[in-house]
Amino acid sequence: xxxxxxxxxxxxxxxxxxxxxxxxxxxxxxxxxxxxxxxxxxxxxxxxxxxxxxxxxxxxxxxxxxxxxxxxxxxxxxxxxxxxxxxxxxxxxxxxxxxxxxxxxxxxxxxxxxxxxxxxxxxxxxxxxxxxxxxxxxxxxxxxxxxxxxxxxxxxxxxxxxxxxxxxxxxxxxxxxxxxxxxxxxxxxxxxxxxxxxxxxxxxxxxxxxxxxxxxxxxxxxxxxxxxxxxxxxxxxxxxxxxxxxxxxxxxxxxxxxxxxxxxxxxxxxxxxxxxxxxxxxxxxxxxxxxxxxxxxxxxxxxxxxxxxxxxxxxxxxxxxxxxxxxxxxxxxxxxxxxxxxxxxxxxxxxxxxxxxxxxxxxxxxxx
Ligand SMILES: Cc1ncc(COP(=O)(O)O)c(C=O)c1O
Numbered sequence: 308x309x310x311x312x313x314x315x316x317x318x319x320x321x322x323x324x325x326x327x328x329x330x331x332x333x334x335x336x337x338x339x340x341x342x343x344x345x346x347x348x349x350x351x352x353x354x355x356x357x358x359x360x361x362x363x364x365x366x367x368x369x370x371x372x373x374x375x376x377x378x379x380x381x382x383x384x385x386x387x388x389x390x391x392x393x394x395x396x397x398x399x400x401x402x403x404x405x406x407x408x409x410x411x412x413x414x415x416x417x418x419x420x421x422x423x424x425x426x427x428x429x430x431x432x433x434x435x436x437x438x439x440x441x442x443x444x445x446x447x448x449x450x451x452x453x454x455x456x457x458x459x460x461x462x463x464x465x466x467x468x469x470x471x472x473x474x475x476x477x478x479x480x481x482x483x484x485x486x487x488x489x490x491x492x493x494x495x496x497x498x499x500x501x502x503x504x505x506x507x508x509x510x511x512x513x514x515x516x517x518x519x520x521x522x523x524x525x526x527x528x529x530x531x532x533x534x535x536x537x538x539x540x541x542x543x544x545x546x547x548x549x550x551x552x553x554x555x556x557x558x559x560x561x562x563x564x565x566x567x568x569x570x571x572x573x574x575x576x577x578x579x580x581x582x583x584x585x586x587x588x589x590x591x592x593x594x595x596x597x598x599x600x601x602x603x604x605x606x607x608x609x610x611x612x613x614x615x616x617x618x619x620x621x622x623x624x625x626x627x628x629x630x631x632x633x634x635x636x637x638x639x640x641x642x643x644x645x646x647x648x649x650x651x652x653x654x655x656x657x658x659x660x661x662x663x664x665x666x667x668x669x670x671x672x673x674x675x
């Protein structure tokens with residue numbers, strides 16, 4: 308036994324067994340990073356200036372990011388305490404799970420979905436219950452409703468779903484909420500909502516008044532391009548958000564992150580024009596892939612899902628050799644973030660040939 312793998316202190320075995328958080332692979336200067344669903348546009352000059360103006364590095368930030376909460380409360384016509392800010396929406400997910408679920412409790416979600424869910428549940432000491440995605444890669448909400456038991460404490464619904472890109476419709480969500488016990492916390496994870504163009508998709512904020520057990524999560528990381536500054540928000544009932552606040556690591560949201568988010572809200576029109584460009588690029592790429600013979604779900608986030616199955620590793624390697632760093636989830640598929648125009652052109656060039664390397668009856672190939 309070497310010094311490095313000798314046990315030192317007694318750790319929780321379920322934590323030791325957790326796989327380390329796998330970040331999207333970095334890309335070298337000649338490659339495109341399409342592995343983390345980041346925004347390919349550079350930050351706006353006004354946002355950079357707002358961050359640069361916050362120079363009180365020697366001071367702690369305002370613990371609740373009140374100014375940002377006020378702006379968001381006004382945007383969504385909510386009370387300021389119905390808004391809670393976190394260092395990324397993943398921090399808010401962790402807080403909400405910790406607040407509601409512990410040992411012996413279950414957290415229910417569709418799978419495959421956001422890769423952070425399983426470890427956040429394990430860290431809380433709770434147990435994950437996963438319901439497989441439908442064959443079309445969307446959430447199977449009736450099956451999820453059927454999986455709710457007396458130990459279920461949290462249900463996570465992800466729309467659009469990372470990594471498959473499928474939305475939950477408003478009708479599906481409302482039918483689901485109608486059968487969910489009102490004392491069971493439902494988290495609607497809308498990290499990619501701004502990219503959605505389908506009119507019948509669910510949108511959480513308007514539903515908050517109807518469901519006292521609903522919390523909506525959104526983020527500045529994706530549409531607003533602030534992934535590196537770490538700021539996301541939860542909208543929901545004050546009692547639930549207060550419980551989340553009690554589990555939070557204090558003072559995690561920096562003054563600079565809050566300032567960047569406030570400046571981004573002020574520049575929303577310009578930023579949402581970028582979102583429109585990314586969504587149009589996504590749709591054009593999806594149409595071209597479909598035209599090549601790929602059978603892939605219509606994407607609604609800023610990423611495309613290639614259900615490459617057993618061929619995931621070989622297709623990933625081919626894309627990587629062409630300078631595209633993507634995110635494989637072997638043996639299910641590959642998530643490709645919608646990045647620079649040039650990256651999408653290379654993707655299409657590669658995929659035109661790669662589709663023919665798949666067996667004729669492969670689920671990612673159209674029949675005939
Ligand atoms: C579905 C989903 N939720 C939440 C997050 C967390 O984002 P952030 O912590 O950057 O706000 C991500 C990030 O990729 C995501 O895909």
